[in-house]
Amino acid sequence: MALELEPGTRLVVATHNPGKARELAEILENRFVLVSAGDLGLAEPDETETTFVGNALLKARAAAEASGLVALADxxxxxxxxxxxxxxxxxxxxxxxxxxxxxxxxxxEERLEEAAARDFSAWFTSALAVAWPGGPAVVVEGRVDGVLAFPPRGDRGFGYDPIFVPDGHDQTFGEMDPGAKDAMSHRARAFAKLKAALL
Structure with a gap:
């Protein structure tokens, strides 16, 4: 079978994080009908893998099997x-x-102080997995490099966004316009690969 996702397909997003679900919807250009694992009351599987790719795949497969829908996990x-x-x-x-x-x-910040670190370089990684119930799966990975900034700045985004300044910029992800972040984020880079593979 050709692995393709048709626009309008109902997908379950394997997350209980509303911020992540919202960001994935925007990156997917709202071309799918998304429902989150949290909204469906699906259990969160234990993330027992040792890599981002392994955990994304584990979450996508668990959501696909539990919901009977094609699942997307990050x-x-x-x-x-x-x-x-x-x-x-x-x-x-x-x-x-x-x-x-x-x-x-x-x-x-405390761990960096304890290590007397002078190198504040950091990177975000995103692995995206799409799994079909009882069927195949596709996984891709994206990365964006930058440096850490303290104290945290900005109230946009979520997670560690307020301390991460991507290379070539002076604003943190927490300060950036969401559209600007989405154009260059680790998730956007992973999604570009996913789009090339499936859409």
Whole structure:
């Protein structure tokens, strides 16, 4: 079978994060009917893989099987060079069960201070997976590099956006117009690859 997604297809987005669901809808140019795993009351699977690609695939397959719909999952996170790539795949876990990213950003800052780090380079990675119920799956990965800035700036975006300044810019993702961020983000880069593969 040709792996293609027709515009108007109903997709389940394997996330319980409203910010991420909204951003994916915008990146997908609202060409699909999206329903989130949270809205469907689907359980969040344990992210037991060791890579973004592995976790995205795991979440997409779990959502596809539980819902009977084609599922789209994103696994993304912030990696900091001076922290050996942490928080990486544990980016959400650093925010705790309450998803408190103010606390998570503080933790990054404290770890950098403890390490007496001078290198503030960091990158965001996004792995996007699309899985068909009982069928195949496609996974792609995108990345955007930048530096960390403290204190956090801006209240747009979500997660670690207020401390990340992408290369070539002076605003954090938290300060940027959402359209400008979406044009260059790790998710946008991953989606460009997904679009080339499936649309």
């Amino acid at each position: 696994d993304s996170g912030l990696s900091v060079a001076a922290l050996d790539g942490s928080p990486g795949i544990y980016s959400a876990r650093w925010a705790g069960p309450e998803k408190d990213f103010t606390m998570a950003m503080k933790k990054v």
